[in-house]
Amino acid sequence: MFLAVTGFAILRLHSLFAVVMLSGVYSLIAAAMFVALDAVDVAFTEAAVGAGISTVLMVGALSLTKQREKIPVHTPLLPMVVVLVTGAALIYGTFDMPNFGDPDAPANRYLVDRYIQESPKEIGIPNIVTSVLASYRGFDTLGEVTVIFTAGVAVLMLIGGARRRRRPDSRAGPEATRE
Amino acid sequence: MTFVLAHLNYWVVVVLMMIGLYIVVSRGNLIKKIVGLNIFQTSVFLLYISLAKVAGGTAPIADERFTVYANPLPHVLILTAIVVGVATTSLGLALVVRIREAYGTIEEDEIDLQDDEE
Incomplete structure (x- = not known):
């Protein structure tokens, strides 16, 4: 629910800095949700990489570009129609999905029991996600x-190539003043 | 009612995915498009992790006190996907910075305009 609200805020805001900060917030909420869904490894990767490194990269890119988005001029009718039709098709597709948390869902039956029972013995570490990631x-x-x-x-x-090509009369970014 | 509860997670995922898609399609600003792509990406992660949840299970770290665990396989796939996602994001941002150096703008319509003039 929070995720959807943050998503809408990102959609509406025109200040790019606020958008980038909100995308960090969004990643952090997503990480909290992953913890709630028992995916602790995914959660800390998302918190470190999604909320941390991505935000830093985006702020870095913003410092090299400009801060505000232009208000869109053309009507967003066509994108809206496309999005609504796609969304309706996807929702229709979820009707055939297994129930949330169903232990007998096909995805939760195949190969999983073996990993859970054997991997601590075979690999010797308790964290099953790590064993599968690094070994199997x-x-x-x-x-x-x-x-x-x-x-x-x-x-x-x-980026490196651009710096070499830059002529002395071209636009001076923050990076140029550093040099 | 149970049907709604059992599928609510998937619907949230679809809503997020559509927000992301809408941002990518309707906004002309390149950085905002990348943020939209990120939202789209995270919604796919959420779909996989929702599939991996097992009712009454715990995080997949072996311990003799627990017998039911969440499915570790989607977790592994999404760990890989998150890191690859950051790699693509950084590549996209590098392209945006290059475009800004070449055109002086990161708005799609202004770039089109300059291309037409040439």
């Missing part, structure tokens, strides 16, 4: 690291 699905995590590395290299190419 280690290749996934390796792929994840590759993605992060690629993203890091791409960011450096984009």
Whole structure:
């Protein structure tokens, strides 16, 4: 419920700084919700990465761009129709979903009992999420690291390359004054 | 009534997802679009974590006092997804900074206008 309110506030506000701060608040509420849903590992990752690093990145990007959003001129009728139709289709899709918290749902039956019973013995650590992440699905995590590395290299190419290309007569950002 | 309670979580997820989609589609400001994408992303995380919840279960950390645990597999997938999400967000923001250096604006319509003039 809080999440929806924060989402609407982000939609309505035009001050980008407030929007970025609210997105941090949104991540933090999402993290609290993950704790309530028994996903503690996900919750602390979301709190650290979603509420922390994302917000820092966004504030950094804001300092290099401008602070206010232009008021939209054209009528948002078409997007609204698209969104409502998609939303209705998705809600219709949830009618076939298993009940919330149902232990017999297909997703909660397959392979899970084995992880819960065997992983503390096989891996030797009590946290099942960590065992699955680092051991059974280690290749996934390796792929994840590759993605992060690629993203890091791409960011450096984009921003670092821009600094070299910048001419002396171009717009001076806060970054230029630092140099 | 039980049907509504059993599906309320999914509906909240759909509402959040649509808020995110609406921001991405209707707003011209590039940073706001990225925030909208983040909202969309978090709603998907919430969907997975809702699926992993088992009634009467506890967090998936083995202890002899508990027998029922939440499903650890979606948790693992979402942990990966959160970190990848930050990587894409940072890439998007880097692109926005580049666009701002090239065009002097981060509003979509002004960028289109400048492209038309050339």
